[in-house]
Amino acid sequence: MSWSALATPPPQETLLAAPAPPEATRTAYRDRLLELLPTDPRLICLDTDTGLFGPDQTAAAGAQYLDLGIAEHNLMGIAAGLAASGRMPFVNTMAAFAATRALEAVKIDVAYNALPVRIMATHGGLAAGHLGPTHQALEDLAVMRALPGMTVVVPADAAQAAAFVDRSLDLPGPLYVRLGRKPTPALPPGTPPPALGRAQTLRRGRDAVLAACGPYPVQACLAAAEELAGEGVECTVLNLHTLRPFDTAALVEAADHSGLVVTVEEHWRSGGLGGAVAEALAEAAPARVLRIGMPDTFVDTVGGHEHLLAHYGITPARVADTVRRALGLAPGATTD
């Protein structure tokens, strides 16, 4: 596709059509895995008392479901042993515990051996809401994408979570999938299925690139782009759902054109998507990178997922304002 085509936004009726109802990425993953278990004897689901799977579901899965209790390091070790024996374990825990408590087992037992363990990490980012910093995972993407050979994915909606379960069946090495907790909005109708390692262009424009991962950040970029379009500022919106391997080519192509990239994520501002974008652009295509994410603090207020996003500025308004300021526009001004 030639870059000149990007000047033309996709037909607006596509974006305005009724989206799918909100659904949790974790339940979409669960339902797809349960469908696949009887079809593939390699698959085995290892749980850690998460409650994601109901009694009827675990009974139906038979020996392909095991609850190992509240022991995440052990979970990764057993998964590694099973994977080295020809299985493909889907391990279930919260992102906070997968990426920090069990990290050494993930690093040594799983990643070092390049084993096909699927780490299905729920409560990613701020999704744990009022449960607080012990259950929020704002470092997991930095940690996981530092590990050699680890594929790191953040589905932007339930359909993508299910799609990545399917994609993972052909992936020989380890995979980290960051999932949410409660239902989150769906991507616009007509969004094509995601491919591992390939950025998704959700909207095209030549003035700025909005790059995001995860349901609310991607929604924030789409909403901000819509708002800015009304002011004559056209933005490309990239869903960078795969942080590793990183689709540098797609990013560089978009950034080369506009020279301005705003990243949006539910992650501390270091090391996650913003870090990945900054690294890629610093090496390949100088562009200004502005990072929107969790400020350098632990959550210090009670609130649900959306409340915390608003509280810490991971919002369409912040995205739009960041673009306006970077382009030297007063709020509400246009490019004309």
Add this chain to the structure above:
Amino acid sequence: MTAPAALLPRTAEDLAETAEALAETARRVREHVVDMCAGPEGGHLGGAFSSTEILTALYFAVLNVDPAAPDDPDRDRFVLSKGHAAVGLYAVLAERGFLPTAELAGYGRPGTRLMGHPVRAVPGVEMPTGSLGHGLALACGFALGQRLDRRPARSFVLMGDGELQEGSVWEAAIAAASLRLDNLVAVIDRNGLQLTGPTDGKAPMEQLAERWRSFGWAVRETDGHDLAALVEHLSAAPWEPGRPGLLICRTVKGRGVPFLEGRPAAHYVTLSARNHARARAALRTPARRPA
């Protein structure tokens, strides 16, 4: 002696003969380790020598493994959870035919594959280890895989006693018993010493057998330098249906070299030329019976 476990004699008389042959193998293993520890990097001699008989019994009389078919899906699995005893494992693997004995001379030297802790690049090494407290969960995974695939095979893991201070060991101990993995055998090299002193000085370990029994394991204890006893116990597992087995082996750190035996300093040594010669000479004298 490379016969698979199933073909080995098991009468008391034959066990004694087997043990005699294994003792000579163990002596050669120690010679290799002494030579490696005289290299530029030195090595973890103490824990390698406390576990020499355990590794020798496993690889020469218990494990169903074949250097000609190291990836045979029906093979028994072994994980050296106390990965710092790599020099001992390398020596045993070389004696068993997994890698050329001459390659041991490259241990710790730039460009070779014999790192200070076991890596998968070394034939016969099932899992890289070194950070303590990982091996039991890995072996649980192997044993579970063997059961799910209905393979008549067993998984073994060797842990150090200091390693029991890692909480992940107890996570895996719970899981193995809960999963009723009676094709899993864990061995503890109970030499009583860790890097800086007695294990009991860091974490009291009285009633070790009772602790594991209370977790649901079948537990036995033995002299970890008694080859006949090791072969007898390890071959006979599972000892109780539905329970993973734990063999607590009383051992001596640095066993076989009098000036290192029982000393914390034996944990990691770089042998000078003089001490290399002393250690070599000590290994040529007839083995003493365990105290």
